[in-house]
Amino acid sequence: LAEQPMIMDNPDKISHNEGDVAVLYCSVLNLGESTVTWRKMPSSAPLTIGTKSWVRDTRVQAEHVPYSSHWNLVIEHVRAQDAGEYECQVNRRKPQLRHKVTLLVKEKNNTPLPRIEISGQNVVRLGHVLQLTCDAILVDMSVDTVTWTKDGVSLPRSQDDRCRVHTSLTMNGQNVAIVVSKLEIRDTRHDDAGVYVCRTSEKVQMAGVKVDVQGPSCVDCLIFHDALLSTLRCVFNVFYLYGCVLRNDLSREPDVLHWLILKHIFFFFLHK
Numbered sequence: 001l002a003e004q005p006m007i008m009d010n011p012d013k014i015s016h017n018e019g020d021v022a023v024l025y026c027s028v029l030n031l032g033e034s035t036v037t038w039r040k041m042p043s044s045a046p047l048t049i050g051t052k053s054w055v056r057d058t059r060v061q062a063e064h065v066p067y068s069s070h071w072n073l074v075i076e077h078v079r080a081q082d083a084g085e086y087e088c089q090v091n092r093r094k095p096q097l098r099h100k101v102t103l104l105v106k107e108k109n110n111t112p113l114p115r116i117e118i119s120g121q122n123v124v125r126l127g128h129v130l131q132l133t134c135d136a137i138l139v140d141m142s143v144d145t146v147t148w149t150k151d152g153v154s155l156p157r158s159q160d161d162r163c164r165v166h167t168s169l170t171m172n173g174q175n176v177a178i179v180v181s182k183l184e185i186r187d188t189r190h191d192d193a194g195v196y197v198c199r200t201s202e203k204v205q206m207a208g209v210k211v212d213v214q215g216p217s218c219v220d221c222l223i224f225h226d227a228l229l230s231t232l233r234c235v236f237n238v239f240y241l242y243g244c245v246l247r248n249d250l251s252r253e254p255d256v257l258h259w260l261i262l263k264h265i266f267f268f269f270l271h272k
Contacts, residue, residue: 003029006028014102018106018108026099034092048062059075071088116134116136116205116207118198118207118208124192126214126215129184132211133182134182138205145169146181147199148165148183149199168181195211
């Protein structure tokens with residue numbers, strides 16, 4: 001006599017995250033001419049019979065390696081509504097062979113992770129406007145704002161009307177606060193250079209950026225100013241001497257005239 005089919009021990013509970021490929025195991029020995037059917041309880045409609053799918057859902061299919069005992073049910077991109085009890089049944093006359101598997105599907109956690117970041121300029125020209133933006137996603141509802149500091153000192157300073165901070169807060173459907181804070185400093189000076197930090201009130205999240213202010217300093221301006229005046233004075237004196245020579249020596253020969261001009265210029269630079 002042929003050996004009777006027998007369902008082997010298989011896991012009776014499977015857990016997957018939403019989006020996974022879920023595999024429900026059913027191993028049958030001595031299947032012979034019988035077939036294996038999968039269905040989802042309590043429906044009597046089959047999902048698969050043998051290796052053929054009986055549903056329009058292309059995610060659901062039977063998995064069988066020829067000459068093996070495995071007749072597994074595979075559900076791709078598993079969803080929360082796929083959770084429930086499934087039955088693997090060997091189609092034969094009595095006694096009926098059944099194996100039930102419970103599929104658990106964990107829904108994805110779509111709550112965004114807390115984060116904070118700064119965007120904007122890290123180099124600004126002297127006298128221009130410095131603009132920094134702090135974007136923060138806050139999942140702790142006890143925290144509803146962010147603060148700015150520069151080199152550890154809170155901004156804006158009450159005595160500095162060049163600095164302004166504008167902060168907006170919005171809530172999404174998951175009780176998550178999205179904060180956008182904009183820092184603006186007009187007429188930048190060299191002492192505006194430093195490390196700017198945006199952080200939550202509890203200092204749980206923070207982000208920083210180092211800002212450099214580029215442009216001539218006051219000392220550079222004075223040096224340039226003195227050099228410019230000296231150059232202009234030199235040019236003026238040369239033209240003045242040239243005019244004097246022309247007025248006083250027009251009766252002389254051209255070569256002598258040129259020699260006198262060069263002599264005056266030489267003595268000017270020598271005594272300058």
